[in-house]
Each structure stands twice: as C-alpha cells, then as structure tokens.
Amino acid sequence: MIDFDGVTKSYRLRGGARRIVLQDFTMSLPYRNIAVLGRNGAGKSTLLRLISGLIDPDHGQITRSASMSWPIGLRASFHGMLTGIENIRFVARVYGADEQAVIDYVTEFAELGPFLYEPVRTYSAGMGARIGFGLSMALRFDVYLVDELLSVGDASFRAKSRRAFDDLLTRSRIILVSHSMGSLRDYCDCGLLVANGTARFYDDIEEAIDAYAAINA
Amino acid sequence: MTASLRRELFECRIGWQTFLRSLFALVLREARVRHGRSRLGYAWAVLEPFAVTAAMIYFFVALGRRGGSLDYAPFYASGILAFAYFRHASSFIGLSLEANGPLFSYPRVRELDAALARLTLDTITSLLICTLVFTFMFFAFGADPPRALGQMLLAYFGLSLLALGVGLNIAALQRRFNMAAHVYNMLMAPAFVLSGVFFTLQSLPYELRHIIAWNPILHGVEGFRAGYLSGYPDHHIDLPYLYFMGLLLTFTGMIQIILSKRGME
Numbered sequence: 001m002i003d004f005d006g007v008t009k010s011y012r013l014r015g016g017a018r019r020i021v022l023q024d025f026t027m028s029l030p031y032r033n034i035a036v037l038g039r040n041g042a043g044k045s046t047l048l049r050l051i052s053g054l055i056d057p058d059h060g061q062i063t064r065s066a067s068m069s070w071p072i073g074l075r076a077s078f079h080g081m082l083t084g085i086e087n088i089r090f091v092a093r094v095y096g097a098d099e100q101a102v103i104d105y106v107t108e109f110a111e112l113g114p115f116l117y118e119p120v121r122t123y124s125a126g127m128g129a130r131i132g133f134g135l136s137m138a139l140r141f142d143v144y145l146v147d148e149l150l151s152v153g154d155a156s157f158r159a160k161s162r163r164a165f166d167d168l169l170t171r172s173r174i175i176l177v178s179h180s181m182g183s184l185r186d187y188c189d190c191g192l193l194v195a196n197g198t199a200r201f202y203d204d205i206e207e208a209i210d211a212y213a214a215i216n217a
Numbered sequence: 218m219t220a221s222l223r224r225e226l227f228e229c230r231i232g233w234q235t236f237l238r239s240l241f242a243l244v245l246r247e248a249r250v251r252h253g254r255s256r257l258g259y260a261w262a263v264l265e266p267f268a269v270t271a272a273m274i275y276f277f278v279a280l281g282r283r284g285g286s287l288d289y290a291p292f293y294a295s296g297i298l299a300f301a302y303f304r305h306a307s308s309f310i311g312l313s314l315e316a317n318g319p320l321f322s323y324p325r326v327r328e329l330d331a332a333l334a335r336l337t338l339d340t341i342t343s344l345l346i347c348t349l350v351f352t353f354m355f356f357a358f359g360a361d362p363p364r365a366l367g368q369m370l371l372a373y374f375g376l377s378l379l380a381l382g383v384g385l386n387i388a389a390l391q392r393r394f395n396m397a398a399h400v401y402n403m404l405m406a407p408a409f410v411l412s413g414v415f416f417t418l419q420s421l422p423y424e425l426r427h428i429i430a431w432n433p434i435l436h437g438v439e440g441f442r443a444g445y446l447s448g449y450p451d452h453h454i455d456l457p458y459l460y461f462m463g464l465l466l467t468f469t470g471m472i473q474i475i476l477s478k479r480g481m482e
Contacts (some may be wrong), residue, residue, distance in 0.1 A: 021263050053324040070323045077322035093242035094325050096235070209346055 001031040001173075002051055007048060007060035009043075013210070021037055021046045022036045023197035024060070024170035031066065031142075033169065035184040035205055036177045038194035045071070047194055048145045049064045051175065058070050064122040066142035066173075073147030080121030084112065087120055095139050109164070111157070130157065139162050140184045144168065183207055237241025239326055241453050242309040243334030251338070262452055266301065266346050271353070273297050277415060291360045291446060296414035302343040303376045303412075303434055304405050311398045314474075315391050332388065334411075336381050344373075351445075365444045372440030375459040379402045381435055382466025389473035413438045419450040426453065433462040 004027045010020040012034065021043030038044045047069045050062060069079070079088040085103060090172050092102040093106045107116060110130040120128060133149055165174070165187065178184050184191070191208020195215055202208035252259045276288070277293045313331045320326050354360035363369055368370055383401075390397035412434040431434065436459040443451035 039420050056322065056475070068324070071323075078247070079250060080316075081379055082246070086246075086249060090242050090246050091247075091323065094239050094323060096238050 001066050002029040002061040005061045007057045007062060009046060009057050020021060020197045025198055027201060030172055033188040034175045035188035035208060036175060036194065037191055037208055042194045043130050044194050045147055047199065048147055048175065048177055052145050069136050069141040069144045071145045071147050072132060072136045073149050074125060077132055078120040078128060080118055083119055084116035086174060088131065088135055091135055097139055105133040105138040119129040133161065137168065142172055144174045146173060146174055158186050239330045242332055243330055244337050247334050247338050257417050263338050263343055263345050263349065266348050268456065270297055270350055271295065287358050290354055292442065293415065294354060295442040296438050298347050298350060299376060299438040300409060300414050300434065303380050303437060306336055306339040306380035307383040308398060308402055309339055310381060311387030311391060311401060314388045332381060332385055336377060340377055348420025360449065362450060363445045364447045368444030372437050372444060372456060375440065375456055375463060376437035377439065378467065381461060382463050382470055386466060386473055389394045389470060390420030394479045395419045417450065418453040433459045
C-alpha cells in the first residue's frame, strides 16, 4: 500500500543541529491497521506527514497505491478568521465532496451548534479537533492517518468517535499514532516502531508493544 | 534528489480537475478572508484603490511640470494602475505561504495553488479598478478610450507572470528569513520611481535608458500605457524581456519552494 524506497528525512533544529528521522529506509507497508509507536521526538508525526504527502523526503521515494487522508490531529488546520462552516466548506470543495452532505455530517457529529457560525479563532482546541475529526470522517479515504486524536472530548463524544471509527474500518484502514496502548490495541493489529533513524514492522501488535516497552525500560 | 525534483516540477498536478477545484476553493477563501469582514465587503476593495488612484492622478497633474493639464491624466493613470497591480499582487503572493499556514495541513493544497489563487483574486480586482478609472476619465473629462485593448492586456499579463515569479521567490525566502517580505516592501518605494510611472523610456538620455531598461516592471508599465494612449513612443518597450524574466523567476521560485519544503520538519 505504501512503499518507502531509500527514504531519508531529517530536519534542522533551531540550534543548527540536524535531527534524522529516517535514514535510507526501505519498506513496504501492508493495507492493514497499523499502530505507530515511538518515544517523544522519535519522528512519529513526521512519518505520518511523509506518508500523507504533506512533506517530501530529502532523498528516496514514497509510492502510495491508496488514497490517504491528511494527518488528522490536534494541530490547527483551520483559518481562524473564517467560521467553522466556511472552513468545512473549503475542505469539502478541495476534496471535491458534496458540500452540503459534509456540512450536515460534521454539524451532527461535532455537536457544536451555533458555534459553527462563529470564527474558528474563538474556539477552544477541543472544539477545533472535534470539527477536524468529523470532517475527516465525512470524507472518504482508503487510509486515515490519525495522530493522537482519540483522547479528545468527553466520554460520550469518545463513544461516538468509537462507533464512527468502527463503521469506517469496515471499508478503510487506519494508521494510528498514540501513546495509549489501550487505543492501539483497540484499533490496530500490527505495529511500526520508530527509533534511531529507522522503523521496524511487527506483524503482531503485542510484539510491537513489547518491543516499545523494551526500549523504554 | 534530481529525479524527484523533476517529477515535482513536471508532474505538479494529479489532474487539471483537481487543480481547478483547489484553485476555485482557494480564491473563494481568500476573497472571504480579505474582503468578507467589512460591511461593504468587496466593493470596498475596488472603491478604495479607485479613490487613492484618483487622488494620485490629481496630485501628479496639479504639481507636474506639464502645467496642470488634464490631458496628462491618462498618462499617469495607466502608469499608476499598472505599477500598483504589480506591487500589490507580488507582495500579496509573497505572504501566501506564511498567511496560509493551516492551509498546508491538506496534502491536496500545493504552495503554487495558494499563490495562483492570490494572483487570480488580485488580477480580477485590479482589472475592475482599471475599468472604473478609465470609464471615469472617459465620462468626467472626455479622455480617449483605450486604443489597443489586446496590447494592454499583453503587457498586463506580463506583469501578472512577473508578480507570480517575484512573489513565489519572496514567499520561499519568507520561510527562511522573517524579514524578506518587509525588505521587499521597502524596495518597492524606489521601484515606484524607477518603473516609468511618471516618465517615459523615450524621454531618458541614452546612457540612463540602457541601465533602467533592465527593470522588467518598467516594460510592463510602459507596454500597458502604450496600448492605452495613441501615438505613444513604444520602440524601446521589450515585452518578450518582461515575459522571459517572469518565466525565469517563476521557475526559480518554484525550485526554491520545493527546496524549502525539504528543510521543513
């Protein structure tokens, strides 16, 4: 589904040093629900951004044979001056979806009522994340790239997200970055451990979690 | 690196349809962000520059050494409008990446799309302002209508291309140095003086003309004016040079943007 061919990715830190996320990395990821594990700063989010096509590798190539969502996470992806509705409309237009259907879905999903007609800059982080989450659910992708989002909202919102995801996973797959082993076990059946400039694939999620525990020990 | 660079440059789009869809969404979004907030909305975006241009024309005509005759109003008007378009579009594009940070959370939206959306919006607005000013001069004091519309548009679109090229370079530089757009805006003050807004290439002495003719903006301004006025001396105007510089800068701007994307986290 996703082929990494000799991919190297590094980025410059403020101090001038370089941080290497992947070094000459070659791997073929299967069309499955994949948990992404790694310590803080190991490059999990960067990996997700590479997979989505948001950033390019320094060297090498990434080939995708399925449609990828944008990295769905807490990071703001909306224009603060525009209202929630206007932002939703924009994304629906960019992805060529039926605008009204998307708006209806997100309105129902995010439960923000009249707030959707207020500029996004007046929202709390959680409200923005709810819309982003609902919006990605309203659009159809083969693979959803989710970055630490499943802990958003109260218990009832989480239950709702859970149902939406279960429904989604009958036709799509998910690549999930999380520090919560519970949600990784819930959604994924295999794992990818990012550490020291490379990533290792584990066919079984429990093996991946054990390996992650080992490097944290 | 070269292989993927080539791919990025020549295969910039999945398809035209996707591209046009993104562009359309972006133009609407920019229009909404920029003009949607005040009560008069878009009308204000046209009326304000119209008033400023009218005031400038009046100022130049009244203080000009040509004795305050309104006969010179079209001369100044065409120069001011063409230059203002270039300046505004290029610096607007120069901020297209920084101002649109959240936009690039969607892999579908490319940097070039954001720049083209701003160029489209500014071109439409600016053409409306031009129409308004020329119509006003026609009815208010019987100025001649434009002589050769095609020629004017040719120069105008040359300026569009140049604005895109310059804007892309500024936008990429802005990603590395926060001062880039600021410095560029400062440079636009001398550029205003050197771009033929209130002189003609023909009127300059040979030595000076040959130096100043390196400024591509000048050819756009002069070309626009030569299309508007009858009997305007146009044999020093070099539109191919303007287009060449526009293409060259667009090309280097795109390479800069692709490279700046690699450096990012």
